[in-house]
Structures are given as C-alpha cells and as structure tokens.
Amino acid sequence: MKILYTNFHTSPGIGGHTSYISRLITGLNPDHDIAVAVPAQSALYRIANATEGVRTYAQEYPSKLQQLPAAAAHLRDILRKGHFDVVHVNGTADHRLVMLAMLGLRRKPAIIFTKHNDHATNSIGSHLRARFGTDHCIAVCDFVADRLAGGPYNRSGVTTIHNGIDTDYFSILNSGDVRTLRQAILGPMSDSRILLGSNAGTTEYKGWIDMVRALSQLDPRQIDRLHIAVAGPRPPQDLLDEVQQLNMNRHISFVGDLEDVRQFIGAIDVGFVLSYRVETISFACQK
Structure with a gap:
C-alpha cells in the first residue's frame, strides 16, 4: 500500500504529532511504500528524511487564503505523481489542503483523518471535511471517540486506536548517564534535592507554571529541597516574567x-x- 502522511506543524521540536506519525512510519515502512509531506523546517521532516526508504516532500499548509492556491497546486502535484492509496491527515490545516489538492484529480486516494485533540467538531468546516474529505476517522483514545460520537464524522466511521509508548525503550535502564544531566541541572547538590520534571512542553496551556506557583507558596526551607526542570522551547515571556516575580528563578x-x-x-x-x-492522551504523561 502507498501511504502519504501529512502534518501542518512547523516546529523543529518533537511534539505529540511528531511522535505519533514517526512511530507509524517506523512500524509500517517495512511492508508499505511510505511518504511524508510536511514543512521542511519541522521535526517530522527531519526524522522522515533520515528514515531509509521513506520519501519526504517539503509542503507548507498555510492559513492565509491567498496562499492556499499555490500550496494546493504543489500538494496536488505530489498526489498526482505519487499514486497513493491512502492520505493520512492529522489536523485541520493539512486536512483542508488535501481536500483542495484533490480537486480535479482523476485518481483520488482515500483520506484517513486522525483526531488528536478535544476541539469541537460542530463547525461548518468540520462538516465539510467530514462530508467531502474523510473516508474514515481514527480516534487516539476513548475520550476522543466519545467526542466524535454523533457528530459529522460518524458517517465515515470512527475507529479507536490507542496511542502507545514503548515503555522498555523509555525505561530507566535505557536512560544512560543521568548523573551528568542531574549535575548540569542541579549542580553539586544533585543528590540531595528532589527534581520535579515535565517534558510536556513550555507553552501556556501545558500548565507547568502552576507547579512553580505551588512551590512558591511553600516554606523557604521546603522550597530549597525541591527543583523544577522543564523540557521544551523557550517559554512565553509573560510566564518567564511571572517566574521572576515569584522569586523562583533559582528553583527552575x-x-x-x-x-x-x-x-x-x-x-x-x-x-x-x-x-x-487541547490534550487528550499525552505522550509525555505515558512516558
């Protein structure tokens, strides 16, 4: 089977969509012809490009109306030359562009849509995508399946395929030299303080600032026994300002x-x- 994966994320950092799609690529690549059409600056492009046997196309998924025709034409050319059986879309932006790109194609692949988030599906756009651009829908957990129940995607059918994590791969036995990383974060006190950590990301809705706020309410002697470490890109400036206002800079x-x-x-x-x-089943939480 010839499968094209699309995704609109542009970040060079590895997020949930990247983890999800990259694991599908790894699992299906030995038995299927896999291609990926994603922004060239994205982590998924980098990972797919380094995976032997996977064809990688640089494709943008713009939101501005005036940019859609050129982007759709580029994607249409990929679809026409690729002769794909299935296009697997993973968000509104790529789902919409795939629909536009298929206009005028004689041979149209099936469109499979995976819903990762908790956004409502009662918009006009959702009804259009469900009616004209979805052959089947995947929910990543039972919560998402319940959100889709009774909505416009019911007509295409919904299958729940639970997100999963290779717990052996992410076990402490495969962590390597963690002492060096603890010392880099905590300094010489690395063995005496409790390190609280989150690799869920640093955007506002990830909620890490709530942990900072909670610790700031503790007695100073208790705070000194704890430290927070957060993985992800540079946080929004307003949250960094709040960390400073709470006098918590040296504790994170x-x-x-x-x-x-x-x-x-x-x-x-x-x-x-x-x-x-937004979150429905966090990879960071499962890890």
Whole structure:
C-alpha cells in the first residue's frame, strides 16, 4: 500500500504529532511504500528524511487564503505523481489542503483523518471535511471517540486506536548517564534535592507554571529541597516574567528541546503533566 502522511506543524521540536506519525512510519515502512509531506523546517521532516526508504516532500499548509492556491497546486502535484492509496491527515490545516489538492484529480486516494485533540467538531468546516474529505476517522483514545460520537464524522466511521509508548525503550535502564544531566541541572547538590520534571512542553496551556506557583507558596526551607526542570522551547515571556516575580528563578531550569528524552526522564525523581486544554492522551504523561 502507498501511504502519504501529512502534518501542518512547523516546529523543529518533537511534539505529540511528531511522535505519533514517526512511530507509524517506523512500524509500517517495512511492508508499505511510505511518504511524508510536511514543512521542511519541522521535526517530522527531519526524522522522515533520515528514515531509509521513506520519501519526504517539503509542503507548507498555510492559513492565509491567498496562499492556499499555490500550496494546493504543489500538494496536488505530489498526489498526482505519487499514486497513493491512502492520505493520512492529522489536523485541520493539512486536512483542508488535501481536500483542495484533490480537486480535479482523476485518481483520488482515500483520506484517513486522525483526531488528536478535544476541539469541537460542530463547525461548518468540520462538516465539510467530514462530508467531502474523510473516508474514515481514527480516534487516539476513548475520550476522543466519545467526542466524535454523533457528530459529522460518524458517517465515515470512527475507529479507536490507542496511542502507545514503548515503555522498555523509555525505561530507566535505557536512560544512560543521568548523573551528568542531574549535575548540569542541579549542580553539586544533585543528590540531595528532589527534581520535579515535565517534558510536556513550555507553552501556556501545558500548565507547568502552576507547579512553580505551588512551590512558591511553600516554606523557604521546603522550597530549597525541591527543583523544577522543564523540557521544551523557550517559554512565553509573560510566564518567564511571572517566574521572576515569584522569586523562583533559582528553583527552575529550562533544558530546551530534547531530541531524546530518555536521559531527562531518568534524571527526574517525579514527573508531572498539568495540561489543562487541547490534550487528550499525552505522550509525555505515558512516558
């Protein structure tokens, strides 16, 4: 089977969509002809491009109306030349562009849509995509399946395929030299403080600032026994300003985007995920 995976994310950091699609590519690549059409600057493009046997296309998924025709024409050319059996879309932006790109195609592949988030599906756009651009829908957990029940995607059918994590791969036994990372975060006190860590990301809705706020309410002697480490890109400036206002700068470390989170997971004593919207089944939480 010839499968094309699409995704609109542009970040060079590895997020949930990247983890999801990259694992599908790895699992299906030995038995199927796999291609990926994603933004060239994205982590998924980099990973797919390094995977032997996977064809990788640089494809943008713009939101501005005036940019859609050129992007759709580029994707249509990929579809026409690729002769794909299935296009697997993973978000509104790529789903919409795939629909536009298929206009005028004689041979149209099936469109499979995976819903990862908790966004409502009662918009006009959702009804159009469900009616004209979805042959089947995948829910990543029972919660998402319940959100889809009775909505426009019912006509295409919904299958729940639960997100999963290779717990052996992410175990402490595969973490490597975690002592060096603890010392880099905590300094010489690395063995005496409790390290609270989150690799869920640094955007506002990830909720890591709530952990900072909670610790700031503790007695100073208790705070000194704890430290927070957060993996992800540079946080929004307003949250960094709040950390400073709470006088918590010396109690938190931002370790940046991580290509491999195993050492980080091995280094922390307690993991936390405090996301309060969008998330449905967090990879960070499962790890």
